[in-house]
Amino acid sequence: MLRGFYTAASGMIAGQRMQETLTNNMTNSNTPGYKADTGTLRAFPELLIQEMGAAAISTSQGGFKLPVRNIAGTLNTGVYMQETVPEFSQGDLRETGQTTDLALLNGNLPDDTGFIFFNVQNENGEIRYTRNGNFTIDSEGFLTTNQGYFVLDNNGHPIQTEGLDFTVSSDGTMDMGGQEVLLGLSYTPNALNMIKEGNNLFRLDEGDAQNARETEADYEVRQKVLEGSNVDPARTMTEMIHTYRTFEMNQRALKAYDQSLQRTVNDIGKLG
Structure with missing residues (x-):
């Protein structure tokens, strides 16, 4: 009975975490460049159930007879949310219509799991990657994200616009009154290695991102355009409803186990 109790509880915990992931996706459905998270559920290892009181049977293997207990079946011990x-x-x-708004449009990429990102610098001076091109100009004339992170050029330096208007060509070349600067663009052959951080930033712990201009990746930079979130609100809402109903089912099962335990303690366990 206690095994079923814990199995239902694990289902509720997994459902709660899945609901949190879906809620975060829905919240960011209007965030430029946001990439939706997909939660993956995994079952705990299954247990073999041995039939109580059954005599052992023998099987031959390599000239020896080995006793094997009768197996009544398997028991699943619950699920958990493995990762997002x-x-x-x-x-x-x-x-x-905003000059500082930029968007990346993927073309033919050499890898099925490849992706291209803008290069930015976080508050610790570390390189991070983003698809959110909703940039702005700070008080010192640097091109930054809305959080104040420097947008980097092809050499890894902050881009100083000196407050001048600029145009951006499809290959990411910024023209500021005759002075040209290349936007820093990175390509990773396996975007699944990217780890999400806050403020729509990604970091890469395994391997190095490649300079997009030194690869065969086909892309286009568009000015006065933003890439929206890839969240599908209708699909996300349907998944939220399904997850909530699954949570309720596990909740009812947990309540039934609790009532059974209560009767076991209060009624069956009475003396006299």
Whole structure:
């Protein structure tokens, strides 16, 4: 009975974490460049159930007879949320008319799991990657993200615009009154190695991102355009409803086990 109690409880915990992931996706459905997370559930190891009171049977193996107990079946010990994996797919593009808004459009990429990112620098001076091109100009004339992180050029330096208007070509070349600067763009052959951080940033712990211009990756940079989130609100809402109903089912099962334990303690366990 206690095994069933813990199995239902594990289902509730997994459902709660899945619901948190879906809620975060829905919250960021209007965040430029946001990549939806997909939760993966995994079952705990199954246990073989041995039939009580059954006589052992023998089987021959290599000239020896080995006793084997009768197996009544298997018992699943519950599920857990193993990990959340970002879904790297192109979001819809929308025009904004803002000079500082940039969007990356994927072309033919050499790897099925490859993806291209803007290079930015976080508050610790470390390189991070983002698809959110909703940039702005700070008080010192640097091109930054909305969180104040420097957007980097092809050499890993912050881009100083000096407050001048600029145009960006499809290959990521910024023209500021005759001065040209290459946007820092990175390509990773396996985007699943990317780890999400806050503020729509990614980091890469395994391997190094490659300079997109030194690869065979086909891409296009568009100015005055933003890439939207790839969250599908209708699909996400349906998954949230399904997850909630599954949570309720495990909750009812848990309540039934609790009532059975209560009767066992209060009624069956009475003396006299």
